[in-house]
Amino acid sequence: MANRSYTSRRELEQYSFHPAMTLLVPLAAIVLQVLITKPFAKFAIVDLPLIATIFFAVARRSPIAGTLTGAIIGLCQDALTNQPIGVNGMAKCVVGYTAASIGVKVDVENIGTRVLMNFGFSILQSILLYGIQRGLLGQPGFHLLWVHELIRAAANTAISLPIFLLLDRGKRMI
Template identity: 65%
Template sequence: MATRSYTSRRELEEYHFSPFVTVLAPLVLIFLQAYLPKVFPRLLILDLPLIAVIFFSVSRRSPIAGSLTGAAIGLFQDLLTHQPIGVNGMAKTVIGYAASSIGVQVDVENLTTRILMNFAFSLLQSVLLFLINRNLLGVHGYKTQWVHELIRAGINTGVAIPLFLVLDRFKQHE
């Protein structure tokens, strides 16, 4: 006779990371984001902290943890850029919440899902940054070239997939 388990999918596939990886990986990506474009200006198109937010949020599958991860990474990114403090923090908090909420419902280990998620969240962040700058900060000269944002989403997705594979090696089950 087959037995049924009433353990939820969230309880079965929730991952944890050592405190060292939890702190070091996002910090490395934030510092690379801050300093690589100074040496190679074309790398401004990348958003490595966004990739970290998406990865850690979907892996933990907790909307609260995803929101806190997004807020912390976004605020730290704001400290190292010339943007007003909180702009990336707000956008990445929303991304962290949404990514972790989707992580509960969808198989986020699937390559196709990862590609779609990264592309969609990169575009969502562009929309959020546009809205925050235009509506909350009142920067009426803030313009976005949406074709550039599509290209940016594609490049960030292309960088995210191999980075996810590297970070997957540090996942720990409870």
């Protein structure tokens, strides 16, 4: 007779990464984002650190790890850009927590799920950045252009799919 084990999905499919990958991928995303947007301003529509935050958060399936990953990536991004320190840190912290929480419940290996997650989290980050800029920093001149944010979300989604497939090769089952 077969013996069934009742383990949660989180216990079955939680992944780890080589320490070099854990450090180098987010660092490369941040550096590329900062260096490429200076000469090519149109590339600023893509947010590589956001893509790295989403990938590592859903792969680890730990809300604590997702929160810390988002906070560290966002703070490093703030340190290298003209943003006040903490703006991207707060937004990516919330995105990392939410992505990891959803990763526990939903099959995040499915391409359709990845499309919806990346699009939704890109919109969520835009709303969070708007709230932080207007509410916390009191910058009344900061406006949210919805058409631009939808284009940004679509671009992030299109870029994230091949990046996710490439980074999937570095996963190790715990």
